[in-house]
Amino acid sequence: xxxxxxxxxxxxxxxxxxxxxxxxxxxxxxxxxxxxxxxxxxxxxxxxxxxxxxxxxxxxxxxxxxxxxxxxxxxxxxxxxxxxxxxxxxxxxxxxxxxxxxxxxxxxxxxxxxxxxxxxxxxxxxxxxxxxxxxxxxxxxxxxxxxxxxxxxxxxxxxxxxxxx
Numbered sequence: 001x002x003x004x005x006x007x008x009x010x011x012x013x014x015x016x017x018x019x020x021x022x023x024x025x026x027x028x029x030x031x032x033x034x035x036x037x038x039x040x041x042x043x044x045x046x047x048x049x050x051x052x053x054x055x056x057x058x059x060x061x062x063x064x065x066x067x068x069x070x071x072x073x074x075x076x077x078x079x080x081x082x083x084x085x086x087x088x089x090x091x092x093x094x095x096x097x098x099x100x101x102x103x104x105x106x107x108x109x110x111x112x113x114x115x116x117x118x119x120x121x122x123x124x125x126x127x128x129x130x131x132x133x134x135x136x137x138x139x140x141x142x143x144x145x146x147x148x149x150x151x152x153x154x155x156x157x158x159x160x161x162x163x164x165x
Contacts, residue, residue: 021053021054021055021056021137022046022050022053022055022056022140023055023056023057024043024046024055024056024057024058024059025056025057025058025059025060026056026058031058031060032058032059032060033059033060033061033062034059034060034061034062034065035062035063035064036062036064037064037083037084037085037088039062040065040081040083040111040113041083041085041111043059043113044083044111044113044153047113047140047142047153047155048142048143048153050140050142051140051141051142051143052140052141052142053140054137054138054139054140054158054163055137055138055139055140055155056136056137056138057134057135057136057137057138057155058133058134058135059133059134059135060130060131060132060133061076061081061125061131061132061133061134062131063131064092064093065081065083065093065131065132066131066132076093076125076132077125078115078118078124078125078126079114079115079116079118079124079125080112080113080114080115080124080125081112081113081125081132082110082111082112082113082150083110083111083112083113084096084109084110084111085109085110085111096110109149109150109151110150110151111150111151111152111153112147112150112151112152112153113153113154113155114144114152114153114154114155115134115138115154115155115156115157116141116154116155116156117156117157118157121159121160122156122157122158122159123136123157124157136157136158136163137157137158137162137163138155138156138157138158139155139156139158139162140155141153141154141155141156142154
């Protein structure tokens, strides 16, 4: 029996490299930009697929998510951003903000990516001349559930020490 188990252990496929960190962006060829709801939902799908892992992200948010001075309830800020699900069409975040809670709206739902525990040692999203960006290492918490009728996903920024350990 021991010989059979030893042989099976010897012939098993090697496990995946646990030090391999899933990465979104950080390509030498081109930067990854989330230009609208479809790109955002692809990114949220990647967050969901890597839940429970340390991830590395370099994502730029396109003009669709630049809601400054529009009075949008779904405003992009240091602690995260909102995106409509794919079925919402081309409505802007400002338009959805005005109609989502008061109706009528032809949008079945919103999704939020929330950055938890943002602080001086754990920077969240930052804004520069190109717009908002999400850059660094994160603990991918994944799907948190429904809150106020919207799906919420969470990542937590890692400190420099946590990122290398």
